[in-house]
């Protein structure tokens with residue numbers, strides 16, 4: 083098949099997931115045309131079945147907002163005119179599903195059919211998508227996709243509840259390449275301190291203030307903290323750490339060494355206000371970390387209470403502290419959770435999940 087994949091090119095989970103999916107689909111024999119405003123961070127173009135098409139949006143001073151959707155739909159049409167495209171798979175509904183619909187309509191006038199698969203990732207529904215300024219267009223784009231998938235049961239339910247749509251939504255969870263993590267785990271540096279890590283885009287939805295208060299409460303010289311990622315509340319976090327003399331901490335920024343950092347981590351902390359899935363938590367599980375997360379969104383589908391870690395009410399700082407302290411003081415529990423985490427991560431292995439997308443494509447084209 084010839085497949086167009088549209089995604090965000092940044093370090094966010096939806097872009098990472100879309101990129102890994104495209105690589106694997108190419109290995110399965112499909113030709114993948116990635117479309118984004120810049121090359122996705124994890125995209126490798128060494129496979130000649132993987133191509134990248136950049137969407138250029140020329141600056142014009144009349145526009146307060148440059149029309150990205152227009153350029154994107156034009157690019158999709160351009161690619162479909164010169165390649166025998168079988169389907170388009172868009173990741174994150176806004177504005178990708180909308181642009182795909184426009185491209186489909188334009189292509190109809192040239193007698194080209196372009197089936198649309200839309201994967202909902204999270205805030206495209208729970209935060210941005212349901213905003214009154216966007217929701218009609220988002221609902222329309224979902225209704226008019228040929229197939230809609232969601233990365234968790236919780237996100238599927240949120241979509242049905244917010245948009246009152248009657249469209250079938252297939253749940254296909256996010257995935258990781260367990261083997262890649264296994265290799266890193268085997269060659270991982272040992273540490274004599276307990277390492278607690280957090281990975282996110284430091285947006286308010288990640289509950290950074292609560293995270294910092296937890297770190298302050300548990301802080302002692304036997305612990306080390308890793309903060310990975312960049313975003314709007316990173317400055318605030320770095321400031322907080324300075325003000326409160328938390329010295330046993332490292333901010334890694336957007337890192338290409340997540341697997342190395344996670345493999346030496348004991349506890350992964352993710353107190354998100356919303357989290358449709360939590361791809362970073364899955365990466366932590368594959369790296370044998372115990373999880374202490376909020377109980378929001380899809381996190382309970384990943385983190386099993388008292389088995390792979392603990393689930394805590396989103397802002398209950400004392401409970402997070404209690405659970406982390408419990409794990410630090412009970413080494414056998416910590417080891418058991420780490421082991422169970424890795425075991426559970428294998429259910430989300432790339433080899434098991436990507437075939438579900440592949441089957442869906444064939445079903446769509448039947």
Ligand code: GMT
Nearest residue numbers: 094095096203204205357358359360361
């Ligand atoms: O909405 C975001 O935070 C961005 C988005 C992304 O592009 O990374 O994250 C969402 O999609 C990820 C991949 O499916 C999920 O693992 C994240 O849980 C989800 N984020 C939220 O729901 C907050």
